C-alpha cells in the first residue's frame with residue numbers, strides 16, 4: 001500500500017482544494033475525483049491529479065483509489081440559499097446513498113489495497129456530555145439539529161459496512177472563500193448583515209487553514225490507532241456573533257451590524273442554518289492530540305483580521 005497517497009472526494013470545494021494544497025505541501029501524492037471540467041481545473045491547480053467521476057458511481061472510479069492510505073470524503077451536494085428542513089432531509093438521503101455506494105465499492109478492493117475512509121461532518125452530530133462539552137468522546141446526538149440529519153446516518157452506514165474509518169467533526173469553517181468570504185463578509189461590508197441568537201449563544205469556529213492541517217494530520221495517523229475514532233476540529237474560543245461581526249465591521253471600516261429576531265433569520269436562511277451557527281455547548285478539540293498541529297489561529301481574534309486582509313477588505 002502506498003503510504004503517501006490520498007484520494008479526495010469534494011476536492012474542488014472550499015475546504016477540499018485547501019486540503020489538496022496542504023497535503024501536497026506535506027509530501028502526499030493526491031488524486032481527486034472531479035465531475036466536471038471546472039472542478040478538474042480547480043483540483044489540478046491545487047496540485048492533485050484528476051480522476052473523472054461522480055460520487056454516485058464509485059464502481060467506475062474506485063480502482064483509482066486502490067492503494068491510497070486514505071479516502072477523504074468532503075462531498076457536499078449543492079445547497080440552496082435558503083435551507084429548509086425538508087431540503088436538508090433530501091440532501092441527507094443523497095449523502096446516505098453516496099456513502100452506501102462508496103463503502104460497497106471500497107469492499108470490492110482487496111483488504112491490503114483498501115484505504116481508510118476519513119468521513120467529514122460537523123459538530124451538530126455530537127451530543128454534549130453532562131458538563132456541556134462536545135468532544136472526541138461525545139456520543140451521537142439523538143435529536144435533529146443543524147446538519148446532523150446528514151452526518152449521523154452517514155456514520156451509521158460506514159460503521160455497519162466494516163470499512164476502516166475515522167470520523168472528523170468540524171466546527172463552522174471560516175476563511176477567505178466559502179460562505180464567509182463570498183456572502184457573510186460582503187453582507188457586513190454592505191450594511192446588510194443582521195446578528196441573531198440570544199446572549200448565551202456562541203459561534204463555534206475553526207479557520208480553514210487549521211481545519212485542513214488537522215485533516216491532513218489525521219490522514220497521516222497510524223491506521224490501526226485512528227480507525228473507529230472521532231476527531232473534533234475547532235478553535236479554542238466560542239464567540240458571540242456580535243463580537244465576531246463587530247470585529248469584522250471595525251476592520252472593514254463599516255458600522256457594526258444590527259440585530260434581527262432569530263425566527264426571522266430562520267425564515268430567511270432556514271432553521272438548520274440557524275441551528276448550525278449558534279451553540280450553547282463548550283468544546284474540547286482534538287488539536288492538542290495531533291502531532292505537530294498547534295493552531296495557527298487559536299481564535300477569531302487572529303483568524304478574522306488575517307482573513308479580511310487576504311480578501312483585501314481591511315482598512316485598519
Ligand SMILES: NC(=O)c1ccc[n+]([C@@H]2O[C@H](COP(=O)([O-])OP(=O)(O)OC[C@H]3O[C@@H](n4cnc5c(N)ncnc54)[C@H](OP(=O)(O)O)[C@@H]3O)[C@@H](O)[C@H]2O)c1
Nearest residue numbers: 010012013014015039054055074075076121122170172173
Ligand atoms: N464549510 C463548513 O463550515 C463545514 C462545517 C462542518 C462540516 N463541513 C463538511 O465539510 C465538507 C466540505 O464542505 P465545503 O464547505 O468544502 O463544501 P463545498 O465547498 O460545497 O464543496 C462540496 C464538494 O462536493 C463536491 N460534490 C458535490 N456533489 C458531488 C457529486 N455528486 N459528485 C462528485 N462531487 C460532488 C463538489 O464538487 P463540484 O465542484 O463538482 O460541485 C465540491 O467539491 C462537507 O461534507 C460539509 O458537510 C463543512
